[in-house]
Amino acid sequence: MTRAGLRQHLDTASDSLRRLARQPLASLMTLAVIAITLALPAGLHLVLASANQLSHHWAGSGSLSTFLRAEVRPAEAEQLRAKLQGQEAIEQVELLSQEQALSEFSLYSGFDEALGLLEENPLPMVLLVRPRADLAQPDGMAQLLGQLRQEPLIEHVVVDLEWVKRLAAITETARRALLLLSLLLGLTVLLVIGNTIRLEIRTRQDEIIVVKLVGGSDAFVRRPFIYTGFWYGLFGGLGAWLLVVFAGALLQGPITELARLYQSDYQLGLLNLSSLGLLLLLGPLLGVLGAWSASGRHLRALEPE
Amino acid sequence: MIRFEQVSKRYPDGQEALRQLSFHIDAGEMLFLTGHSGAGKSTLLRLIALLERCSSGQVQVDGRNLAKVRREEIPEHRRKLGIIFQDHRLLPDRSVFDNVALPLLVAGCRSEETAKRVRAALDQVGLLHKEKSMPLSLSGGEQQRVGIARAVVARPALLLADEPTGNLDPELSNEIMDLFLRFNQVGVTVLIASHDVAIIRRMGKRVLVLDQGELTHDLAPGWSND
Numbered sequence: 001m002t003r004a005g006l007r008q009h010l011d012t013a014s015d016s017l018r019r020l021a022r023q024p025l026a027s028l029m030t031l032a033v034i035a036i037t038l039a040l041p042a043g044l045h046l047v048l049a050s051a052n053q054l055s056h057h058w059a060g061s062g063s064l065s066t067f068l069r070a071e072v073r074p075a076e077a078e079q080l081r082a083k084l085q086g087q088e089a090i091e092q093v094e095l096l097s098q099e100q101a102l103s104e105f106s107l108y109s110g111f112d113e114a115l116g117l118l119e120e121n122p123l124p125m126v127l128l129v130r131p132r133a134d135l136a137q138p139d140g141m142a143q144l145l146g147q148l149r150q151e152p153l154i155e156h157v158v159v160d161l162e163w164v165k166r167l168a169a170i171t172e173t174a175r176r177a178l179l180l181l182s183l184l185l186g187l188t189v190l191l192v193i194g195n196t197i198r199l200e201i202r203t204r205q206d207e208i209i210v211v212k213l214v215g216g217s218d219a220f221v222r223r224p225f226i227y228t229g230f231w232y233g234l235f236g237g238l239g240a241w242l243l244v245v246f247a248g249a250l251l252q253g254p255i256t257e258l259a260r261l262y263q264s265d266y267q268l269g270l271l272n273l274s275s276l277g278l279l280l281l282l283g284p285l286l287g288v289l290g291a292w293s294a295s296g297r298h299l300r301a302l303e304p305e
Numbered sequence: 306m307i308r309f310e311q312v313s314k315r316y317p318d319g320q321e322a323l324r325q326l327s328f329h330i331d332a333g334e335m336l337f338l339t340g341h342s343g344a345g346k347s348t349l350l351r352l353i354a355l356l357e358r359c360s361s362g363q364v365q366v367d368g369r370n371l372a373k374v375r376r377e378e379i380p381e382h383r384r385k386l387g388i389i390f391q392d393h394r395l396l397p398d399r400s401v402f403d404n405v406a407l408p409l410l411v412a413g414c415r416s417e418e419t420a421k422r423v424r425a426a427l428d429q430v431g432l433l434h435k436e437k438s439m440p441l442s443l444s445g446g447e448q449q450r451v452g453i454a455r456a457v458v459a460r461p462a463l464l465l466a467d468e469p470t471g472n473l474d475p476e477l478s479n480e481i482m483d484l485f486l487r488f489n490q491v492g493v494t495v496l497i498a499s500h501d502v503a504i505i506r507r508m509g510k511r512v513l514v515l516d517q518g519e520l521t522h523d524l525a526p527g528w529s530n531d
């Protein structure tokens with residue numbers, strides 16, 4: 001692009017911005033609609049990402065209890081523990097001796113009196129296997145489970161895999177619903193901006209006709225409206241980010257409390273800079289697209305008489 | 306410069322505005338187009354500026370058959386002409402300077418060059434001191450001169466004027482005509498639609514007379530002396 005061309009673009013862009021500022025109320029209302037429409041999927045995305053993180057945490061905290069065969073000797077058990085500990089998919093392995101297993105059992109079951117009646121400790125040694133959090137998806141779990149079941153020293157593995165599966169299914173459903181919702185709301189932004197541009201074209205139609213009379217090309221006539229769409233998108237995206245940050249600040253207290261209850265150090269990550277970047281990219285993109293299609297349709301119909 | 310061959314124009318509503326028009330205008334000519342209201346004067350100018358397309362026949366401008374000019378080439382075609390309207394068609398929310406600069410702006414002219422040319426054009430119409438004014442604060446005659454400055458700023462070879470003095474008193478009308486005369490003297494082809502017989506007679510230029518869309522007379526320069 002030539003320097004004169006660049007200069008013209010800058011002039012057009014700043015002129016479009018000035019026009020928005022000249023009608024602050026109307027512009028702000030349109031911006032509010034765009035900001036809210038963009039904030040909805042962004043906020044939901046944040047909540048979903050949080051839920052995902054929490055579910056990983058919960059799934060990860062559900063360790064597998066592997067009961068060793070009765071005849072296994074403590075040294076062999078320790079050997080197995082060390083072997084499993086070295087595996088990539090496993091975060092931590094803890095070996096409970098027969099006595100420890102018994103005391104844990106009596107502590108949680110309330111059967112300690114009945115157990116006291118037994119002459120011999122009926123419980124085998126137990127390996128508590130905690131998988132790595134990011135592998136705590138149904139597939140990863142099933143694989144680990146299969147692997148543990150092949151170990152000759154292991155008698156029996158207990159895991160609440162159904163629960164992990166269900167959680168993953170819910171997360172996946174939510175993710176797809178969010179995707180669909182985002183598409184619909186993106187379309188809404190396109191339509192809102194398109195409609196705004198249509199009105200703008202109507203109020204400036206005398207000017208457009210004069211510009212065409214003196215030889216303004218379609219691209220030239222279209223340019224200010226594309227910039228108007230760009231500014232709407234940019235400020236709408238920024239507004240959406242502020243809305244989500246604001247909503248996040250309101251939710252931070254209860255979420256921290258929730259996390260504490262689940263003994264998680266989880267924090268609601270405020271929309272960080274990369275999501276700001278995404279909103280500031282997506283907003284203008286939708287703005288330009290909406291303005292592009294609307295101006296294409298409505299400017300073509302405007303011919304000088 | 307301009308050639309009409311058997312040109313007819315029928316508007317979509319069936320109105321036959323021009324019928325079988327044939328004539329030829331040389332580069333550097335200055336001439337008038339006259340006739341009663343509704344005779345087809347504006348329609349003829351609109352065909353030249355590609356604001357309308359003819360229904361049959363052929364219009365040539367600068368050797369080019371306008372039927373061959375594609376939609377996206379129309380802006381380029383219009384940049385080669387200057388058009389002046391009775392109602393000026395100035396942008397009320399832009400200064401005189403910005404109004405006159407518009408044809409240069411759409412042509413992508415550099416801003417230093419634009420400023421130079423705009424001031425030269427305003428100087429030619431005697432309005433250099435009004436460059437910062439808004440159009441609506443000017444008198445009718447001044448607005449028309451701004452319109453003329455806008456039409457000539459890009460130095461087109463052809464000027465089209467549709468009733469440029471329609472709203473002006475005789476003295477202002479004469480001033481405007483003198484302006485056209487001066488542009489013509491430096492080589493610009495000037496075609497003026499007007500039904501102001503006094504002015505046309507005083508100028509003594511070639512005259513095309515339209516009646517009900519038909520070309521009834523083509524008077525050579527000096528016709529009024531006879």
Ligand SMILES: Nc1ncnc2c1ncn2[C@@H]1O[C@H](COP(=O)(O)OP(=O)(O)O)[C@@H](O)[C@H]1O
Nearest residue numbers: 316318320322341342343344345346347348349
């Ligand atoms: N856009 C249009 N649609 C239909 N008829 C038109 C249109 N413009 C002009 N006409 C008709 O064409 C004829 C010529 O009009 P015009 O060229 O404006 O004449 P003039 O400029 O000589 O007064 C008139 O009968 C007018 O009613």
Ligand SMILES: [Mg+2]
Nearest residue numbers: 346347348467
């Ligand atoms: Mg007319």
